[in-house]
Amino acid sequence: MIEYENLRKLNEPFHAEYERCFREVLESGWYILGKGVAAFEDSFARYNQSTHCVGVASGLDALVLSLRCFGFEPGSEVILPSNTYIATILSVLQLGLQPVLVEPDAATYNLDPARIEQHLTSRTVAIVVVHLYGKCCQMDRILATATKHGLRVIEDCAQAHGATFQGTKAGNFGDFGAFSFYPTKNLGALGDAGAVTTAHDQWAAQLRVLRNYGSTVKYYNEAVGYNSRLDEVQAVFLSVKLPWLDAINAHKRNLAALYLQGLKADFVKPVVHPDYYDVYHIFNVRHPDRDRLKQYLLQHHIKTEIHYPVPPHQQKAMRGILHATDFPISEEIHRTTLSLPISYYHTSDDIAQVIEVMNRF
Numbered sequence: 364m365i366e367y368e369n370l371r372k373l374n375e376p377f378h379a380e381y382e383r384c385f386r387e388v389l390e391s392g393w394y395i396l397g398k399g400v401a402a403f404e405d406s407f408a409r410y411n412q413s414t415h416c417v418g419v420a421s422g423l424d425a426l427v428l429s430l431r432c433f434g435f436e437p438g439s440e441v442i443l444p445s446n447t448y449i450a451t452i453l454s455v456l457q458l459g460l461q462p463v464l465v466e467p468d469a470a471t472y473n474l475d476p477a478r479i480e481q482h483l484t485s486r487t488v489a490i491v492v493v494h495l496y497g498k499c500c501q502m503d504r505i506l507a508t509a510t511k512h513g514l515r516v517i518e519d520c521a522q523a524h525g526a527t528f529q530g531t532k533a534g535n536f537g538d539f540g541a542f543s544f545y546p547t548k549n550l551g552a553l554g555d556a557g558a559v560t561t562a563h564d565q566w567a568a569q570l571r572v573l574r575n576y577g578s579t580v581k582y583y584n585e586a587v588g589y590n591s592r593l594d595e596v597q598a599v600f601l602s603v604k605l606p607w608l609d610a611i612n613a614h615k616r617n618l619a620a621l622y623l624q625g626l627k628a629d630f631v632k633p634v635v636h637p638d639y640y641d642v643y644h645i646f647n648v649r650h651p652d653r654d655r656l657k658q659y660l661l662q663h664h665i666k667t668e669i670h671y672p673v674p675p676h677q678q679k680a681m682r683g684i685l686h687a688t689d690f691p692i693s694e695e696i697h698r699t700t701l702s703l704p705i706s707y708y709h710t711s712d713d714i715a716q717v718i719e720v721m722n723r724f
């Protein structure tokens with residue numbers, strides 16, 4: 364059986380180091396916002412070529428706390444892609460803001476810069492871009508639109524650790540880059556974890572206050588904050604894995620290259636363009652008979668996933684919330700997309716096997 368993902372196997376190469384680092388935290392007796400969090404924030408900022416990195420509890424919180432810094436009026440409108448993981452939309456809703464979904468580019472699956480302007484109103488305050496599947500959005504055009512209309516930009520980088528557009532890493536284009544270190548992400552912890560990158564000194568300081576109950580000095584609260592601290596144990600685990608992130612991304616890119624070269628033309632494959640360094644958090648293909656293809660692969664002992672089966676605007680949770688409900692491009696992607704195995708532990712032989720079965724379909 365070729366599994367889609369196996370977190371035990373993914374983490375096995377790091378077990379000895381995890382145990383050593385865990386023991387250090389255990390012996391230190393310091394479990395919250397200690398040296399481990401500070402060290403990881405420093406190394407992730409350096410890795411990502413970002414001025415600041417602030418560790419938080421999850422990717423969702425990274426988005427929420429970033430949005431909080433702007434102090435937008437409730438009901439202000441935020442532009443988002445219509446095909447994203449629900450967390451992106453939830454962050455906007457948690458702050459009482461109105462999500463305005465915009466259809467993606469059918470080839471890249473990312474927010475289509477050409478469609479943004481037609482959705483702007485006098486209440487629009489920000490754009491949240493999502494670098495979906497590990498491919499950056501077309502940030503030059505999106506930033507030009509944002510600048511023209513005085514909009515803030517937040518990047519959802521949960522699937523794009525190390526991805527670049529025109530040589531710049533995800534998380535450095537907008538006011539904030541929101542990262543998730545959920546275990547399956549390209550840089551994954553052994554539990555929930557997240558971080559925000561930013562070039563703004565004041566907002567980095569504000570994020571540190573917000574994540575810790577709105578407090579800098581213990582028991583003195585200056586803002587209505589959150590409990591959203593990056594856990595010390597997760598931070599030391601992340602510091603173990605971070606030096607391997609480039610190797611993890613390179614491995615996934617090698618496996619992706621095999622798929623791109625080997626899969627027959629019946630499958631719609633991800634686009635490749637020299638402006639983009641894609642990190643393939645997910646390698647998806649599209650096929651009109653997706654469900655039968657998934658079943659066929661399973662019969663041949665290959666597990667796949669669907670990212671995602673239901674588009675956000677059709678989720679029960681979104682009923683009555685969104686102003687528009689017609690997103691044919693997003694629906695078509697959700698109906699036809701299939702994610703193929705592409706983990707750090709998969710070998711070229713695994714992928715050759717998947718390709719062989721796929722091409723017989």
Ligand SMILES: *Cc1c(COP(=O)(O)O)cnc(C)c1O
Pocket residue numbers: 421422423424447448450451493519521522543544545555556557
């Ligand atoms: C995983 C993910 C998130 C949420 O991250 P958590 O750490 O699970 O809160 C947000 N946006 C996207 C695009 C994601 O893939």
